[in-house]
Amino acid sequence: MRLVVVIAVTGLSLAGCSSLSLPSPPSPSSWDLFKKPTLVVQLQLDSVPQGAEVRTSLGPGCRTPCTIPLTDPLTGFSVTYTLDQFLPVTVPVRVTPVPDGFFSWGGAIVDPNPVVAELQPVPPPPPPPKRKMKRGKPKPATAAVAPPTR
Numbered sequence: 001m002r003l004v005v006v007i008a009v010t011g012l013s014l015a016g017c018s019s020l021s022l023p024s025p026p027s028p029s030s031w032d033l034f035k036k037p038t039l040v041v042q043l044q045l046d047s048v049p050q051g052a053e054v055r056t057s058l059g060p061g062c063r064t065p066c067t068i069p070l071t072d073p074l075t076g077f078s079v080t081y082t083l084d085q086f087l088p089v090t091v092p093v094r095v096t097p098v099p100d101g102f103f104s105w106g107g108a109i110v111d112p113n114p115v116v117a118e119l120q121p122v123p124p125p126p127p128p129p130k131r132k133m134k135r136g137k138p139k140p141a142t143a144a145v146a147p148p149t150r
Contacts, residue, residue, distance in 0.1 A: 039107065041070045043093075044114035045079065052083040052119060056093075073108060079115050086119040 045054045047064040055061035057077045060068045064081070073095045081089045096109040 039072050043068045046116045047081050048118045052081045081117045089117040
């Protein structure tokens with residue numbers, strides 16, 4: 001019984017002691033130091049003629065002229081332009097990361113920026129092939145045979 005009383009008293013005295021506390025787990029904000037900052041690049045898009053639908057291989061799209069924010073574009077991608085009665089055009093875009101420090105990226109160089117495409121009209125369909133007329137001697141006229149009379 002004496003042992004139970006000693007344990008109970010010790011437990012109560014530790015619970016009342018404010019200087020004894022368990023370490024708290026690290027907060028998520030303390031891990032932010034090790035995260036790479038998010039890189040956002042503003043990509044300007046235009047076309048001749050304007051008003052083309054634009055879609056990047058990364059996903060976002062718009063209607064020209066416009067600007068698209070791209071998050072962490074550390075690889076190359078392509079931009080495809082489409083417009084009714086014009087041929088589609090795809091433009092490759094290169095992204096070159098620029099280091100800022102030992103653990104961070106300072107930004108990226110996007111080439112080309114702005115991305116401009118000149119759309120060509122769809123060519124008209126070819127005319128149907130002409131039929132060739134055979135030229136030759138005219139056929140002799142045959143005499144009409146009259147039915148026999150009675």
